[in-house]
Amino acid sequence: MSMKHLIPAALAISAAAFALPAQAGKTLDAVKARGQVVCGVNTSGPGFSNADSQGRWTGLDVDFCKAVAAAVLSDANKVKFVPLNSQQRFSSLQAGEIDVLSRNSTWTLTRDASLGVLFTGINYFDGQGFMVPKKLKIDTAKKMNGATVCVQAGTTSEKNVADYFGANGMKYKSVVFDTAEAITSAFFAGRCQVYTTDMSDLAGARTKAPNADDYVILPQVISKEPLGPSVRRGDDEWFEIVRWTLFAMLEAEEHGLTQANVDEQKTSNKDPNVQRFLGVSEDTGKLLGLDAAWAHRIVKQVGNYGESFERNLGPKTPVALPRGVNNLWTKGGLMYAPPIR
Amino acid sequence: MKTTAAAIGDAAWRARQRARRVREWLVQGAAALLLLVVTLGVAHNVAINLEARQIKSGFDFLQAPAGFNIGEVLFEFTARDSYLRAFVAGMANTLRVALAGIVLASLIGVVVGLMRLSHHPLLAGLGAAFVEVFRNVPLLIQLLAIYLLITELLPEASSAISIEGVALLSKEGLQIAVPEAGRDALLYALVAFAIGAAIGMKAARRWLNVGAGLIALATGAVVAAVTWLLAGAAMGWSKPVLDGFLISGGASLTPEFLALWLGLALFTSASIAELVRAGVQAVPAGQWNAALALGMTRGQAMAGAIFPQALRLAIPPLASQYMNLVKNSSLAVVIGYPDLVSIANTSINQNGQALEVIAIIMAVYLSLNLVVAVIMNAVNARVTRPPR
Numbered sequence: 001m002s003m004k005h006l007i008p009a010a011l012a013i014s015a016a017a018f019a020l021p022a023q024a025g026k027t028l029d030a031v032k033a034r035g036q037v038v039c040g041v042n043t044s045g046p047g048f049s050n051a052d053s054q055g056r057w058t059g060l061d062v063d064f065c066k067a068v069a070a071a072v073l074s075d076a077n078k079v080k081f082v083p084l085n086s087q088q089r090f091s092s093l094q095a096g097e098i099d100v101l102s103r104n105s106t107w108t109l110t111r112d113a114s115l116g117v118l119f120t121g122i123n124y125f126d127g128q129g130f131m132v133p134k135k136l137k138i139d140t141a142k143k144m145n146g147a148t149v150c151v152q153a154g155t156t157s158e159k160n161v162a163d164y165f166g167a168n169g170m171k172y173k174s175v176v177f178d179t180a181e182a183i184t185s186a187f188f189a190g191r192c193q194v195y196t197t198d199m200s201d202l203a204g205a206r207t208k209a210p211n212a213d214d215y216v217i218l219p220q221v222i223s224k225e226p227l228g229p230s231v232r233r234g235d236d237e238w239f240e241i242v243r244w245t246l247f248a249m250l251e252a253e254e255h256g257l258t259q260a261n262v263d264e265q266k267t268s269n270k271d272p273n274v275q276r277f278l279g280v281s282e283d284t285g286k287l288l289g290l291d292a293a294w295a296h297r298i299v300k301q302v303g304n305y306g307e308s309f310e311r312n313l314g315p316k317t318p319v320a321l322p323r324g325v326n327n328l329w330t331k332g333g334l335m336y337a338p339p340i341r
Numbered sequence: 342m343k344t345t346a347a348a349i350g351d352a353a354w355r356a357r358q359r360a361r362r363v364r365e366w367l368v369q370g371a372a373a374l375l376l377l378v379v380t381l382g383v384a385h386n387v388a389i390n391l392e393a394r395q396i397k398s399g400f401d402f403l404q405a406p407a408g409f410n411i412g413e414v415l416f417e418f419t420a421r422d423s424y425l426r427a428f429v430a431g432m433a434n435t436l437r438v439a440l441a442g443i444v445l446a447s448l449i450g451v452v453v454g455l456m457r458l459s460h461h462p463l464l465a466g467l468g469a470a471f472v473e474v475f476r477n478v479p480l481l482i483q484l485l486a487i488y489l490l491i492t493e494l495l496p497e498a499s500s501a502i503s504i505e506g507v508a509l510l511s512k513e514g515l516q517i518a519v520p521e522a523g524r525d526a527l528l529y530a531l532v533a534f535a536i537g538a539a540i541g542m543k544a545a546r547r548w549l550n551v552g553a554g555l556i557a558l559a560t561g562a563v564v565a566a567v568t569w570l571l572a573g574a575a576m577g578w579s580k581p582v583l584d585g586f587l588i589s590g591g592a593s594l595t596p597e598f599l600a601l602w603l604g605l606a607l608f609t610s611a612s613i614a615e616l617v618r619a620g621v622q623a624v625p626a627g628q629w630n631a632a633l634a635l636g637m638t639r640g641q642a643m644a645g646a647i648f649p650q651a652l653r654l655a656i657p658p659l660a661s662q663y664m665n666l667v668k669n670s671s672l673a674v675v676i677g678y679p680d681l682v683s684i685a686n687t688s689i690n691q692n693g694q695a696l697e698v699i700a701i702i703m704a705v706y707l708s709l710n711l712v713v714a715v716i717m718n719a720v721n722a723r724v725t726r727p728p729r
Contacts, residue, residue: 087690094394115693116396146589148513153674153683154690159408162420174412175597175677178686186677189492190512191596233395 027099027231027238028289031072036080039065040098043083044180046204047312047319048104048124057081061102063308064123064229066301067245068100071294076301085179087154090115093232100242102229104198106156111230120243122228123305125325125334126198127221128160131206134216136193141220145170150192153178157197160223184208198225200313200321207318241288247337248295251277252304254328254337259303262296277340284340295340305335387696402692403428409687411679413595424688431684432705438601438680439667439709445606446666450613455643457618468614476611480669483608488600488676495596498588509581513588514595516581520573523592530569537564555644597678601670609666616658620651653724660717664710671706681705 031037041049041061049059066076082098093101094116104126105111107119132138141164151158153176165172175192177183184205187195195205202217209215229246231239252258255274257265266278275281279292288294302308306328313321327333350358391398403425411418415433418426456468475483492512496502501511509516520526541560581591594602624647632642673680685698 087686090690090693091695094396110692114397116391116394150677153687158410158687159420159691162408162410165410166420172410174410175595176412176679176683176687177677178674178683182675182677185489186492189489190497191492234393 027235028072028241031099035073036078037065037069037072037100038080038082038098039068040082040084040089040092040101040103041065042103042180043085045104045201046207047200047317047321048204049081049083049102051081051083058312060124060308060312061104061229063302063312064102064246064249065100067249067298068242070297070301071245071248071290072241074297076297086152087178090117093117093230096232099238100229100231104200104227105230106198106225107228107230108156116233117230118233118239119228119230120239121246122226122334123246124200124227126200126225126227128157128196128223128225129199129202129221130218131187131195131202131215132193132218133190134214138193138218141218141222142168142170144172144194146172147193148173148175148191149194149196150175150177150183150187151196152176152180152183155197156223156225161196164222180205198227200227200319203319203321237289241290244288244340245298246305247340248277248298249302249305249308250328250335250337251340252295252299253306254330257299257304258307259300262299266296273339273341282341391696396693398694398696400697402688402694402697405692407688408691411684412677413598413679424692427684427688428681428701428705431679431681434678435667435670435673435680435682435705436709438598438605438673438678439670441602442605442609442666442670443663445602446609446613446662449606449610451617453610453614454617454621457614458621472611472614474611475607476615480604480608481672481675484600484604484672484676487604488596491596491600498583501583501588506578506580509583509588509591511588512596514593514597514599516588516591516593518573518578518580518590519592520569521576521579523579526569526572526576529572530565533568534561534565537561540564595678597673597676600676601673601678601680604672605666605669608669609662612662612665613659616655616662617651620653620655621647623654624650649724656717656721656724660714660721663713663717667709667713668706 039062041057041059044050045059045061047059048061049057050062051057062081065079065081069079070076082092084092084098084101084103089101089103089105090111092098101117102123104124105119106126107122111117112119130141130144132144138144144165149161149172151161151174158174158176161172161174172194175186177186180197180201183195183197186192187205188209195202197205199217199221206212206215206217229242231242252262255269255271255277257274257277262278265274266280269275272281276284278296279285279294283292285291285294303311306323309323309326310316313319314323323333325334327335329336388398404423406421407424407427408420409427410420411427411430413434414430415437416430418430453468453471456464457472459465459468495510495512498509498511498513501509501513503509507518538557538561542554542557544560545556579590579592581588581593621643628646628650629642632646633639637645670680671682674683674686677683682702685702689695689698
């Protein structure tokens with residue numbers, strides 16, 4: 001067995017065998033003492049988390065980690081990124097190797113209720129789709145009977161594709177790889193006719209093709225894939241901080257607060273919601289175990305949700321995903337934050 | 342003649358022996374007790390921590406539907422089947438590639454080993470080069486390289502390399518024509534092999550007196566092949582046909598299986614070749630001289646006198662090479678072959694029960710290798726003659 005596969009197992013076993021039971025409130029203290037938020041991210045997910053040649057991480061999930069660090073440690077750069085593949089992610093969180101898992105992971109009942117982790121919210125509404133080479137002239141997923149399908153091990157995609165083909169009375173042969181890199185290289189080499197995963201991943205993978213125009217993403221979306229960050233169970237205080245960090249990013253967008261204007265808005269904007277949000281009239285941070293300026297720092301250092309989306313996934317990026325359902329509820333999307341008061 | 346402890350030594354010696362036995366029992370007992378306490382302690386702590394972290398545990402999940410599909414299986418498997426059945430399918434895939442690997446590695450290993458012993462410089466050089474290359478490059482790299490070659494260099498299914506009606510080679514793997522009822526035909530061939538081998542063995546013992554085992558294997562294989570072809574002729578052939586972008590009919594070896602099989606066989610055969618060479622060189626030179634003095638040619642001497650003795654020396658280390666091959670088959674995950682570990686990996690992620698699944702993996706590999714050990718010990722006991 002290669003080391004790579006021993007790691008999650010060893011983590012899980014050592015965590016279960018030797019660690020003391022988790023105690024509430026300990027994560028925040030540990031993060032402060034360490035001076036760093038340890039954040040689990042995708043090894044390679046263009047637009048979500050990707051390291052450039054200098055080792056700088058960018059992406060929607062990466063920005064979320066930075067926002068947590070800005071809120072808790074006052075510095076968005078105090079994050080240690082731990083790249084994880086789909087099989088390691090939950091073991092790593094269970095074992096306490098990371099403080100937050102922000103790695104485009106689907107929120108499902110099984111994961112929420114049996115893995116010892118809790119999802120804190122949804123930072124991207126996704127769905128599973130299919131990518132095929134253009135030359136096969138497949139225009140609908142219903143024409144894929146008998147196809148060889150490349151899929152990543154240990155993902156919800158693996159189950160969804162079985163459900164979809166089963167429900168439509170179609171057969172397929174799966175080839176299961178353990179990393180996204182292995183899949184894209186096998187798919188672009190022509191080992192499979194179909195690559196299935198979340199739509200956003202497909203868009204990212206397509207940018208890595210020798211010639212992106214040779215591949216099409218089919219219109220069918222076969223599942224709901226609400227992606228979001230998660231934390232270990234048993235630490236409610238930390239859970240609240242991570243949950244409200246995302247809400248703060250959404251709330252900032254709703255009020256039109258951006259990285260560029262937040263300092264000026266702090267004094268000029270007299271909207272009581274904004275005054276409260278930026279810690280001018282009330283100290284909402286105290287209730288979370290943080291200080292009054294926590295939300296101000298998130299916007300100042302990382303930006304609001306919309307800014308993060310445009311920067312990493314928007315039309316100007318290679319991934320070029322439409323905002324779609326990930327727009328704010330006020331603009332016809334699903335993104336909605338409870339009031340911060 | 343039998344001697345008991347009581348029949349030798351004086352009273353003081355016997356007392357010392359008794360004290361030694363008591364001491365040994367005490368030490369062993371204490372060690373066993375310590376092991377038990379540590380094991381129970383760890384198990385207890387695991388249980389408490391799983392509970393505290395609210396992580397589900399237990400083996401109930403084995404009965405639940407797996408919900409995922411397996412790319413290639415030896416029997417019918419659908420997403421509605423249980424995790425247990427998925428594990429069995431994975432184990433069958435592991436066994437399949439391990440057995441095929443052991444056979445191919447042994448064949449290549451013996452041939453290359455004999456090549457290295459050859460007096461012909463070209464043969465010996467080729468053999469040496471083969472061993473050095475395949476023994477010194479990590480297996481993981483070899484697997485990735487072979488898989489890359491297969492998936493990059495072979496043509497798409499729609500323009501497969503074809504031997505009309507017999508075989509198709511493409512990115513979809515190797516498809517070959519097989520008799521209609523493939524499973525029955527295989528069964529007939531297996532029976533034919535047993536009969537052929539038995540007859541071959543008898544005949545060789547009666548008339549040739551050397552190499553009975555090898556001759557038995559060869560006749561068995563020929564008879565089995567003929568039976569299989571006859572079965573095909575009688576039942577008709579299921580031929581691989583290209584149908585749109587898909588290939589149907591025939592039996593198929595996927596690129597994943599081919600890559601893993603070749604990789605395991607080549608890597609292990611390099612070590613087996615060295616065992617063969619070491620075994621042959623360990624046979625005393627006097628045996629060579631005696632065989633040549635009796636008028637045997639070098640070939641006859643090798644087949645009749647040297648090789649059987651070399652085999653005897655090579656079997657114990659050979660067993661450990663076979664076990665390595667079984668364990669190395671777990672590298673399947675990197676090239677997407679659905680072996681036990683690959684399926685276990687998927688399971689861990691679907692249900693999050695890492696501890697239980699890892700325990701299952703360990704138990705399966707342990708059992709498989711114990712079986713290999715038992716078989717190889719039996720073979721060893723059979724070929725080893727008491728020293729004369």
